[in-house]
């Protein structure tokens with residue numbers, strides 16, 4: 001009996017010591033808020049991480065750490081420290097750390113969630129394939145402008161009545177990446193496609209829970225599902241079966257074409273992948289599962305982010321009609337009214353260009369990207385960053401840095417306009433990330449943003465409905481991206 005009690009006490013003490021050691025910060029790690037025994041930094045405000053992280057930066061400097069659950073989080077802030085961390089040490093810090101989204105939702109597959117050679121091979125393949133199909137080229141511009149044309153026709157149909165533009169933007173922007181990723185576009189009244197873009201929107205705006213589950217995975221099992229994980233996973237399954245259906249259908253016709261010796265010209269990522277898979281050795285990383293997850297990554301990455309930036313753009317211009325007027329005057333002067341603006345006009349539209357960069361800065365749509373992981377312990381600025389840490393490049397700390405920008409919380413349309421009328425300083429607008437994990441769709445997103453935004457302003461005036469209170473520019477929803485609150489407006493045809 002005495003032996004059993006002693007054994008029991010030893011087990012309890014071992015567990016307590018283990019728990020205590022897991023929830024304290026080692027002395028050689030970056031500093032951070034004091035940890036509470038057995039709780040670590042559980043007392044921080046998870047509801048407003050952006051503000052909380054700003055406060056920690058003021059207190060602890062450009063690199064600090066938090067102990068949450070049994071995880072160590074290291075947050076890297078400012079302009080120079082992230083560059084040094086994610087560019088100079090790119091070999092060590094470009095893995096994707098485990099999180100609920102990475103390990104439970106995408107099972108470390110695809111592009112955004114994979115690591116090591118699986119990630120390198122697929123990122124390289126995706127970049128070179130997408131470049132071949134027009135990323136950053138005129139052929140891509142044509143595709144986007146076709147979509148802009150359909151989008152503006154839908155705006156016209158609203159006949160100046162008040163409406164919510166988010167579903168229309170999601171479908172239009174999604175059609176661009178769909179045609180590049182799998183050679184398809186969808187009609188604006190396609191109910192099934194609208195269900196898919198709606199599921200994506202819901203998951204992007206409603207995923208604080210994904211962050212919580214990263215640190216406390218057991219909360220997923222709570223009876224009654226108070227975190228609504230079931231709904232999130234249902235949306236994930238809906239999107240997965242949509243992309244799987246497209247892959248399966250094309251695989252079948254690809255095999256038939258192969259048998260007949262008549263494979264269609266390769267014009268999209270899906271066809272390029274099937275061809276790569278056909279020619280690849282059996283032990284290659286190019287598998288059916290990788291195909292489905294990487295297509296889904298492109299589809300998701302290319303849908304919600306760009307349409308969120310466009311929503312910020314419209315909301316800002318509703319608040320500041322004088323900026324609309326100024327942009328429209330510049331576009332009409334340089335481009336005229338009969339054709340859409342093109343990327344070749346960009347350098348001749350410095351005011352518009354400055355406004356769009358300011359939207360990318362002010363919108364701050366991905367302030368805290370998915371955490372990076374490490375391949376080994378890293379000694380950095382005199383601290384030890386343990387291999388198991390989750391590394392967060394805090395993009396908010398660059399985009400709202402008072403050392404770089406005067407009054408960063410204000411929208412200043414001429415922020416990037418120099419006295420000589422040229423645009424400068426835009427290289428510090430790190431909206432698309434830093435280092436080797438930098439956004440894969442950056443050139444597409446920039447082109448889409450420019451073409452959609454300038455064509456809209458060229459032809460439409462945006463006005464708030466009479467007596468309607470627009471959401472303030474300081475308000476936002478934060479899930480996977482930082483989004484404006486829902487709003488309505490009228491698009492009145494100008495030309």
Ligand code: HEM
Nearest residue numbers: 111112301302305306309366369432433437439440441445
């Ligand atoms: C304005 C629009 C966009 C913004 C602000 C944005 C921002 C970002 C950010 C901050 C990251 C994470 C960087 C990191 O992990 O450190 C990222 C990754 C990624 N983005 Fe975008 N993105 C946009 C549009 C797009 C588009 C159009 C695509 C479609 C091709 C795309 C595909 C991806 C992919 C696949 C990754 C994962 C890259 C990797 O892990 O190697 N994004 N994006």
